[in-house]
Amino acid sequence: MFDEKEVRQSDEMIVRINNLHYRRGSRNILDGININIPKGKVTTIMGPSGCGKTTLLRLIGGQLRPEQGSVSVLGKTVHTLNLQDLYELRKRMGMLFQSGGLFTHLSVYENVAFPVREHTDLPEALIHALVLMKLQAVGLRGARYLMPAELSGGMARRVALARAIALDPMIMMYDEPFTGQDPITVGVIMQLIRLLNDSLGMTSIIVSHDVYEVCAISDQLYMLGGGKVMGEGSPDELQHSPIDEVKQFMNALPDGPVPFHYPAKPYDEDLLQGSGRC
């Protein structure tokens, strides 16, 4: 389905998102966003919780369909592909889920071997070598006999990362890779993302709200808010952005244009109304 020429023709932009709208129920999650993700770079989509970052990754992966607009990956418009072509495209993508999503009935080794067994007819000896190489890259070669239930949260995410890169994808997507991890694991994952991107020639898309970590490893940042792109540029440009929403987010200010409180009627009115109904 894809040849290298075709990929080269995609104009060095691996992912192009044009005027993307997505709605869940009556709520507009994404309201006409435009994002271009360059080849070989680490691009981060930032924004407060619930602003549609994970939804955006699922739209790029073709797990959701946009209301309007398009997502094009490697020159192919994702939502127009049939299932077979979509699966062909996904073979070139890897995704690290926030939960890890390890198969609980398979060992660490079998989890990493899973995509290789599914998509190749490699002999067992080669699969063995490949799995050990991927586990070595994430520092968990010694944990290959453990079951997912025996792993810590950080180890599970590293195993999931080894599995996601098992087939050397062109595009790697990370959904909140630092959330809920201890500082050492955060450091390890930061280093791995940058290292894998540069050494394997991948393109990385990170979705995160951890400002310090993403600024340290990203080439380009987009900030989402209210379903729109509030700011974009290099980490340095965003840190010195004059836009209030971006400033509030980058400096972790508790209140500002992005309100601390969920929309509600005035506090005193709510208190005086009595406890008839919550």
Add this chain to the structure above:
Amino acid sequence: MLDSLQRLGQAGLDRFQRLGQSVLFLITVVARMMAIVRYPSLLIQELYSVGVLSLALISISGLTVGMVLALQMYTTLVNFGAEQMLGPVVALSLVRELGPVLTALLFSGRAGSALTAEIGLMKTTDQLSVMEMMAVDPIRRVVVPRFLAGIISMPLLATIFSAAGIMGSYLVGVGMLGVDDGAFWSLMRDKVSLSEDVLNGLYKSILFGVAAVWIAVYEGYQAVPTTEGVSRATTRTVVHSAFAVLGLDFVLTAIMFGDY
């Protein structure tokens, strides 16, 4: 009043929508059934967890149902001096009705609920999404082996249920109540027809298997990916399977045995 009507209408529409979705789901599963050729080992694994692990429940239930049937039937038959008919009466009850129906009800409680919970939890923990993103179709990899294992297991389990029931009634009827051994078996052989009774019972159990396992995998696959969602889906599997099996039983009995 208008609001209540509107809610009733909406609930009705939701039910029809779910029914339509479940039919589309079944068509998708059947269309991708050939994928099992790629995953024979998965089918064997599922046959073990769905079929073999249900064996103890099914055979013990069959045995006790047969024993109780023998006791109940004997007290009535003996009044007419027809206690020799115990064998055929019990065998007909089991192979035509009780075997397929009770096996299906027990199956949905033991294996169907487990299938729903397993698939629902795979969805909740993103394992199905991970497969999709790896270009591995979860219908082919997860649903089809479980669906086929359920359909293959059901008639086998129903047969074992009926056989265990007949053995139970033999133990009580011949061993305890003094029914003649030869009459028990020879009358059973005379009165129970292979094509009329045994095969129709088998067809019933196959259709019950399709219904029970279809409901189980559909509910698991469509479960709301939360703790409560999986719990509700598991409950729905058992309740809907019971209704489907009992309703289907009436229709099939009318078609198969209703010579009116």
